[in-house]
Amino acid sequence: MRILLxxxxxxxxxxMRELLxxxxxxxxxxxxxxxxxxxxVPAKVFRRFAPELETGGRTESGVPVYVQLLGGNPERMARSAVHAVAAGAPGIDLNFGCPAKVVNRHDGGSVLLREPERVGDIVSAVRDAVDSSIPVCAKIRLGFDDVSLLEAVANRIADAGASELCIHARTRADGYRPPAHWHEVRRLQGSVAMPLVVNGEIWKPGHATAALADSGCEHLMLGRGALARPDLARAIRAATEPSGAPWKPMPWVEVAQQVQTFFQHQDSSIRRYVGNRTKQWLGYLRKQYPEAELLFQAVKRSTDVGEITKLIDRSTRGALEEFASAA
Ligand SMILES: Cc1cc2nc3c(=O)[nH]c(=O)nc-3n(C[C@H](O)[C@H](O)[C@H](O)COP(=O)(O)O)c2cc1C
Known part of the structure; x- marks a missing residue:
């Protein structure tokens, strides 16, 4: 089983990729x-999004980082992929799942799921443009309005020579509303000749087991669950792999130290954005850790680097509760 972030x-x-x-x-x-x-897109933009490209296209822990492209023009997508590979990308991922209106209006993301041929043309163009040693993967939803074109889209992607397909098991119309329809992915089993990855609503090991069983997939991708529980991939491996070593859930103190590292690495040059990504992460962590809720409430209105640093530090020492009641 592969687990993708x-x-x-x-x-x-x-x-965040380094930490997780x-x-x-x-x-x-x-x-x-x-x-x-x-x-x-020129190579320098890829290096900005993925500094890992300067170090062999891997995180410090040695995990490969593929570059994701989103767009509707096969030729420009292909030329961008060539630049990404020249910049050091070990693989390319093509996004056909983004639900954002602004992206869909500009001919990219999930809107393309209404046109299986064009999806195939984009994958083909990228596949032909980069060296055959570079994997080209795709990420889709079940469909735009409904699941009626799922097989057509997946088959075009396979025929175009993609290495792997990840399916977020919801349509664009479903947005992010639970549940994820893992069972819908099963209809691709047997007819689509490439590895399939199931994604959506996996928050704990039990969900991973159910997603694999319902979809018939061998591989998983974790999104929000990985943010709510930074050790989720380890916990899933411990629960599902016979040789998996037992895994003790990460205590809050360790998680809070990671939050501090994340915050200290964020760009603080524009005051009103200070802490935005950290607050967003705490928004996920509080689903799992009550201490994250306290910290979120304490930092949510602050844009002061020193103050946020101190508050996270207090949380790492378990002192935030005392702070909250004193305030
Ligand atoms: C805030 C946010 C940003 C996202 N950005 C991307 C993105 O850049 N590319 C992409 O393919 N999917 C993106 N997604 C979708 C996720 O990769 C994933 O498919 C989705 O969240 C379902 O998985 P989950 O339930 O494990 O979170 C995003 C989702 C969220 C919530």
């Missing part, structure tokens, strides 16, 4: 989507 624009950046892959359990990461609009 999902691309998440605005929160799973280079620092250091905790372990992941086989691969994917960058946040990089949009290809009027011109092919």
């Amino acid at each position: 999902a691309p998440m624009e605005g929160v799973i950046d280079h620092t 892959t250091r905790i372990g359990g992941y086989d691969r990461c994917v960058t946040e989507f990089i949009r290809v609009t009027t011109h092919p």
